[in-house]
Structures are given as structure tokens and as C-alpha cells.
Amino acid sequence: MKVTVYPHSINRGDIRTNPYINDFIHALKQNGVSIANPPHKNPLFSLLPMKTDSDAYIFHWLENVPDYKYGLLQTIAAIWLIARIKLKHKKLVWFLHNKQPHLAKHKYLKNLLIGLLLRKADLIVTHATEGIETVKKLYPAAVSRVIFLHHPTKNRLGDDNLTPVPPEADLLIWGNISRYKGVPEFMRFATEKQLPLQTKIIGKCSSSDLYEELAPYTGKRIVLENRSITFEELKKEIETSRFVLIPYAAESILSSGILMDSLSFGAKVIGPNVGSFRDYAEEKLLKVYTFDTFEDILSIVRNECEAIHIENYRSFLNNHSWEKFMQQFCQLLITNHSSLS
Structure with missing residues (x-):
């Protein structure tokens, strides 16, 4: 064919x-x-x-x-x-x-x-x-x-079990930063509400104007690194973060490569209550959580403390x-x- x-x-x-x-x-x-x-x-x-x-x-x-x-x-x-x-x-x-x-x-x-x-x-x-x-x-x-x-997706877990590492951040946001991805809105919200979560953002802004717009929201609790990240580095960042946050705008998103790549490294993921995020929140092999508004994120981080089961993730990744x-x-x-x- x-x-x-x-x-x-x-x-x-x-x-x-x-x-x-x-x-x-x-x-x-x-x-x-x-x-x-x-x-x-x-x-x-x-x-x-x-x-x-x-x-x-x-x-x-x-x-x-x-x-x-x-x-x-x-x-x-x-x-x-x-x-x-x-x-x-x-x-x-x-x-x-x-x-x-x-x-x-x-x-x-x-x-x-x-x-x-x-x-x-x-x-x-x-x-x-x-x-x-x-x-x-x-x-x-x-x-x-x-x-x-x-x-x-891909299985990037390797053959060994994940060794627990003390978390350096509560939330990791990664990937190219565009306006539709909800990063500006989340940074504004976290700053205005004084969200008591350590957030690390690594991603290249789509324009210098966008970076300049986001820069004032950075500080002790929000770190923004305006650069691309390799998968080798992403693995280490996920290991030292409690959750990957994907704050996409719910109006347009259905599926997400960021979601699948995060899962491929064994991440616990928080995303909007739509599309594949909603599908995988119901998947018992995974630890995917959804929010209707940013107000939900703090309670998810505080209440969902169970570690992932590596073999469950491995099974999901191999099956898909x-x-x-x-x-x-x-x-x-x-x-x-x-x-x-």
C-alpha cells in the first residue's frame, strides 16, 4: 500500500x-x-x-x-x-x-x-x-x-524501577509556550492567589513579547526558563517534580503529545477535564487528574499523594x-x- x-x-x-x-x-x-x-x-x-x-x-x-x-x-x-x-x-x-x-x-x-x-x-x-x-x-x-x-506513546521507563527522589517542585510545566496552552493564565492565577506551590516552567516562549508578559509573574515560587528541553533532561525534571501540570485551554484541546510524553517517563499528570485527559483520569493504570478550574489544582496536589505503580505504567505504555x-x-x-x- x-x-x-x-x-x-x-x-x-x-x-x-x-x-x-x-x-x-x-x-x-x-x-x-x-x-x-x-x-x-x-x-x-x-x-x-x-x-x-x-x-x-x-x-x-x-x-x-x-x-x-x-x-x-x-x-x-x-x-x-x-x-x-x-x-x-x-x-x-x-x-x-x-x-x-x-x-x-x-x-x-x-x-x-x-x-x-x-x-x-x-x-x-x-x-x-x-x-x-x-x-x-x-x-x-x-x-x-x-x-x-x-x-x-513510547515506553521511556527503562528496565529498572524508578528510584524515589526528593521533589524539588510541586508542579512542572514543560514544552513550547504558546498562548493557547494556558501558561499565562495559570501564572497570573498563581501569583494573584499566592498559590503555595513551587512551580517550575521550562519552555521556549513563542515570542519575545510573550516572555516579557510572563516575566513579572516569576519569583520565589514560579521559575520560568525560556528555553527548549531535551527528553534526557525532561526525565530528570519529572523525577524531581511531584506532578506535571498541563494547563491547556479546554476550548480547543482533545489529545496531547505533552501528556503522552510525560506519561512515558512515569509522570503523575494534572490537566483540564477534557479530551484524553478525561479519558486517562478514568484509566486505573495511570495517575492522571483533571481540573475544571485552576482552583482545583491545589487540592489535587495536597490530596493525591499515592505514588505511581511502575508496572502499571509500563503495561499501559507497552499496550499503546x-x-x-x-x-x-x-x-x-x-x-x-x-x-x-
């Missing part, structure tokens, strides 16, 4: 880059699937002159293209590409990662693309059960084409590996392709 995957960008080794697509493509290849489109600095425009000889076209975050350079042209290109795929009777797969795009601008163009994907996708994959409800609200006729597959996820997904591709032939 041959597939085209968007976005397939040139990997320049930037540790801030979301590794999901590279892992996704690698796992496809491991399952014997051929990738039709090579990596390109313009992952959408580069698809336009290509022959439609793929069995399936797999789109991630296509609804975000209005935010990119030449956003209007990219939107037109995306619409034309979808039309050509359907005209050639090829399979179209859309991964629904978020309830809506994180950035509020260009709503008309984004809604246009979302509506088109809902109507034309042969298969819609979501990593959170709430994604099914999202599709039901947006376009009920598409619900029969939606399937939930757990967000794939990239290998097992891709085996499930490829079976769906084969089944769906047969039904279209």
Missing part, C-alpha cells in the same frame, strides 16, 4: 518540533507502507503537482493552513487537493487532533476546511473519545466514519506503543480501502 501523508516537512533537527509526524511515518514504514511524498519545506504546495497514485491520503492539522504563510493560497490548494482526491476515488483520512484550531483568527477559512473534511473524509481518527462527540455536534452524518484510537497503534491503523486502512475498491 502507498500513502501520502501531510504534513511531511523537512526535519531540521529542531527539538521544538512536534515529533508526532516523524514517528507516524516511521511506524507506517515499519508496517510495510510506502510513503509517496518525500519531506519538503512546503509540505502542502509540494503535493499539487504529484500524481494521485496513492491508495490513501492522510491529513493531520490541515485545518490550520489558514494560519501559515500564504494562508489563503494554501487554503485554496487544500480544497483543490481534496477535490482531486475524491475525483480519483482515493481514500481520504483525517486525524482530528483538536476540537477546533487553537488560534482564533481566520475562522471562516478554518471552518470551511473542517466542514469539507467532515463531509469528504472516508475515515476520521481521533485520539480522545470526546472527538466522537465533537464530530457529532459539527456534522452528525460523519459519526459513522469516526474511530477512536489511543494516542500512541506506536507499533500497536500502527497495526490497528493499517488494518483500518486495508479494510476501508477494500470497501472503496
Whole structure:
């Protein structure tokens, strides 16, 4: 089977880059699937002159293209590409990662693309059960084409049990800092309420203006390091933090790579009561806790003192590996392709 995957960008080794697509493509290849489109600095425009000889076209975050350079042209290109795929009777797969795009601008163009994907996708994959409800609200006729597959992850625990380390922070927030991730709102809240929790934030701010906005909220209880973090360092930070806090805005988020990567190191996680956070709060193998408002966070930290069970985490991570996820997904591709032939 041959597939085209968007976005397939040139990997320049930037540790801030979301590794999901590279892992996704690698796992496809491991399952014997051929990738039709090579990596390109313009992952959408580069698809336009290509022959439609793929069995399936797999789109991630296509609804975000209005935010990119030449956003209007990219939107037109995306619409034309979808039309050509359907005209050639090829399979179209859309991964629904978020309830809506994180950035509020260009709503008309984004809604246009979302509506088109809902109507034309042969298969819609979501990593959170709430994604099914999202599709039901947006376009009920598409619900029969939606399937939930757990967000794939990696087991970074190693073979040895975790050795308890005295915590240096109550809360660790990590990853690139953008406005939709709720970090500014949490820092403001923690400062105004004098939240008695030691919070360490390590992440590169999306702009110098954002860093300057956050800097006044730092102090004895809130430390902000405006830089990217490697996974090697993240492991040590998680070991010396009681919880990883993911203060995302609940309006847009469904699934989270930050959540899965934190769990891969054995973290106890606090996140908003939505999407995959809600799903995994009900997972008995994990220690994931949810908040409805920031007011809930202090009581969670004070009351949830039970340590993780390393073998439970190991079992969860192994059961939701990239290998097992891709085996499930490829079976769906084969089944769906047969039904279209």
C-alpha cells in the first residue's frame, strides 16, 4: 500500500518540533507502507503537482493552513487537493487532533476546511473519545466514519524501577509556550492567589513579547526558563517534580503529545477535564487528574499523594506503543480501502 501523508516537512533537527509526524511515518514504514511524498519545506504546495497514485491520503492539522504563510493560497490548494482526491476515488483520512484550531483568527477559512473534511473524509481518527462527540455536534452524518484510537506513546521507563527522589517542585510545566496552552493564565492565577506551590516552567516562549508578559509573574515560587528541553533532561525534571501540570485551554484541546510524553517517563499528570485527559483520569493504570478550574489544582496536589505503580505504567505504555497503534491503523486502512475498491 502507498500513502501520502501531510504534513511531511523537512526535519531540521529542531527539538521544538512536534515529533508526532516523524514517528507516524516511521511506524507506517515499519508496517510495510510506502510513503509517496518525500519531506519538503512546503509540505502542502509540494503535493499539487504529484500524481494521485496513492491508495490513501492522510491529513493531520490541515485545518490550520489558514494560519501559515500564504494562508489563503494554501487554503485554496487544500480544497483543490481534496477535490482531486475524491475525483480519483482515493481514500481520504483525517486525524482530528483538536476540537477546533487553537488560534482564533481566520475562522471562516478554518471552518470551511473542517466542514469539507467532515463531509469528504472516508475515515476520521481521533485520539480522545470526546472527538466522537465533537464530530457529532459539527456534522452528525460523519459519526459513522469516526474511530477512536489511543494516542500512541513510547515506553521511556527503562528496565529498572524508578528510584524515589526528593521533589524539588510541586508542579512542572514543560514544552513550547504558546498562548493557547494556558501558561499565562495559570501564572497570573498563581501569583494573584499566592498559590503555595513551587512551580517550575521550562519552555521556549513563542515570542519575545510573550516572555516579557510572563516575566513579572516569576519569583520565589514560579521559575520560568525560556528555553527548549531535551527528553534526557525532561526525565530528570519529572523525577524531581511531584506532578506535571498541563494547563491547556479546554476550548480547543482533545489529545496531547505533552501528556503522552510525560506519561512515558512515569509522570503523575494534572490537566483540564477534557479530551484524553478525561479519558486517562478514568484509566486505573495511570495517575492522571483533571481540573475544571485552576482552583482545583491545589487540592489535587495536597490530596493525591499515592505514588505511581511502575508496572502499571509500563503495561499501559507497552499496550499503546506506536507499533500497536500502527497495526490497528493499517488494518483500518486495508479494510476501508477494500470497501472503496
